[in-house]
Amino acid sequence: MTDPKRLIDEGSAFERELLRAGRKDAVSQRSALAITAALGVAAPIAATSALGTAGTAGTASAAASGGKLVTVKTALAIAGAGAMGALTVWGVIQLVPTDAPPPAPRVETKGKLTAPAFAGAKTEPVAPVETAQPEPAKAPAPIARAPVAAKTDTLPLEFETIDGARSALARGDAQGALALLDRYAKRFPKPRLGAEATVLRIEALAASGRRDEAVRLGKALLTREPRGPYARRVRSLIGAEKGKPPR
Amino acid sequence: MNKAKKPDPDSDESAGVRAEVSRVTKTAVTLAKLVSDHLPFVWRLLRRCGVPPAEVDDAAQRVFLIANEKLASIRPGSERSFLIAVAMRVASHARRANQRREAAHQRFSEYQAACPVPDGLAHLAEARDLLDRVLDGMPDDLRSVFVLFELEQLTISEVAELLELPRGTVATRLRRARMAFQVAAKSIEARTEGGGQ
Numbered sequence: 001m002t003d004p005k006r007l008i009d010e011g012s013a014f015e016r017e018l019l020r021a022g023r024k025d026a027v028s029q030r031s032a033l034a035i036t037a038a039l040g041v042a043a044p045i046a047a048t049s050a051l052g053t054a055g056t057a058g059t060a061s062a063a064a065s066g067g068k069l070v071t072v073k074t075a076l077a078i079a080g081a082g083a084m085g086a087l088t089v090w091g092v093i094q095l096v097p098t099d100a101p102p103p104a105p106r107v108e109t110k111g112k113l114t115a116p117a118f119a120g121a122k123t124e125p126v127a128p129v130e131t132a133q134p135e136p137a138k139a140p141a142p143i144a145r146a147p148v149a150a151k152t153d154t155l156p157l158e159f160e161t162i163d164g165a166r167s168a169l170a171r172g173d174a175q176g177a178l179a180l181l182d183r184y185a186k187r188f189p190k191p192r193l194g195a196e197a198t199v200l201r202i203e204a205l206a207a208s209g210r211r212d213e214a215v216r217l218g219k220a221l222l223t224r225e226p227r228g229p230y231a232r233r234v235r236s237l238i239g240a241e242k243g244k245p246p247r
Numbered sequence: 248m249n250k251a252k253k254p255d256p257d258s259d260e261s262a263g264v265r266a267e268v269s270r271v272t273k274t275a276v277t278l279a280k281l282v283s284d285h286l287p288f289v290w291r292l293l294r295r296c297g298v299p300p301a302e303v304d305d306a307a308q309r310v311f312l313i314a315n316e317k318l319a320s321i322r323p324g325s326e327r328s329f330l331i332a333v334a335m336r337v338a339s340h341a342r343r344a345n346q347r348r349e350a351a352h353q354r355f356s357e358y359q360a361a362c363p364v365p366d367g368l369a370h371l372a373e374a375r376d377l378l379d380r381v382l383d384g385m386p387d388d389l390r391s392v393f394v395l396f397e398l399e400q401l402t403i404s405e406v407a408e409l410l411e412l413p414r415g416t417v418a419t420r421l422r423r424a425r426m427a428f429q430v431a432a433k434s435i436e437a438r439t440e441g442g443g444q
Contacts, residue, residue, distance in 0.1 A: 001418070003403050006396070007425060014436040015429065018381065021374030022398050027290035031304045035286065038308050039315075041279035 296338035
């Protein structure tokens with residue numbers, strides 16, 4: 001027995017209009033950011049450039065420096081208490097550039113997931129986690145909607161710009177990605193997602209045929225951060241061998 | 248000046264740390280991929296299954312939290328089916344919590360009697376609002392079949408498997424749901440043509 005044809009194809013014009021409106025409904029970027037932040041999965045960065053490497057490489061790199069070790073210890077402490085707590089920390093690890101000092105910790109509500117970073121006002125940063133062990137989450141933390149953000153906090157805006165560049169690159173628009181990254185560099189002279197921006201720029205340069213520039217930039221990054229969370233990816237992008245200092 | 252003590256990367260402790268971090272981050276990566284691949288679809292499904300706009304973000308979060316708890320038991324390739332099943336349950340719970348089910352028919356009747364219909368459905372949001380109100384007027388068992396078949400474009404066999412129903416039951420529910428949808432749509436359209444009241 002075959003399935004009937006769908007109303008979205010063969011219904012009346014009015015029915016099709018209603019159904020198409022439903023089909024076109026989509027989660028807003030703000031909601032997506034809030035949900036992913038609340039789950040502790042920093043989607044836009046993690047889903048692309050960092051996803052494959054940041055797990056082990058990022059944390060291993062963190063372990064190599066005193067400042068980052070606290071973060072790793074926190075991850076491990078929380079891992080014992082519940083995976084979601086650790087995921088939250090993992091999200092934080094993704095968002096903290098390796099060359100930047102860790103943001104001031106906030107007290108997390110015990111037993112809840114970290115409040116979503118971008119909830120409500122689009123200006124709330126991903127909150128770092130206190131070293132206290134949260135209990136395993138049984139219910140989702142309500143997504144905060146209060147627009148309470150420090151005026152100086154640019155992380156959500158940085159996040160959006162970087163995500164825009166990533167999306168442009170994903171659809172093959174390397175020039176568009178580079179334009180966004182140029183804008184990012186001008187707008188955020190002290191970037192918190194500088195490493196992510198650099199890796200995206202390397203990818204965009206390579207994709208647009210400017211391989212020499214990509215290699216130059218990649219080598220500079222590897223010189224600065226030979227064991228950084230993106231080192232493996234950058235080596236892969238520019239064809240550098242591990243263990244050999246970039247020339 | 249105090250010199251920071253650097254951990255020995257070759258020590259057993261460091262190896263243990265790396266192994267543990269690797270395990271934790273592997274789980275995180277799996278969840279991140281699940282969210283990245285399926286969030287838009289899960290979010291839309293929740294909305295069409297009656298989760299109010301103000302609650303849909305929390306409901307989506309709940310779906311993925313549940314998925315995270317069950318990561319190990321989700322068969323590769325069946326992630327979408329798993330999420331649909333969870334989303335349907337979460338939506339059902341949200342509806343009950345809000346007593347939407349009991350009030351749905353009444354609200355739809357009130358809406359039909361009192362709410363002006365936007366001219367030509369110029370805006371998607373208005374069309375969506377109408378769609379949701381039509382769906383609100385359906386009993387849950389018809390609504391879930393209708394949403395999965397007509398909006399999420401699953402086959403009847405897939406819907407039957409997901410909802411653990413015989414294929415014939417799904418086909419019957421789909422016929423009834425389509426009839427309900429068409430009657431409601433015609434009613435709204437007639438009012439639109441009759442002057443928007």
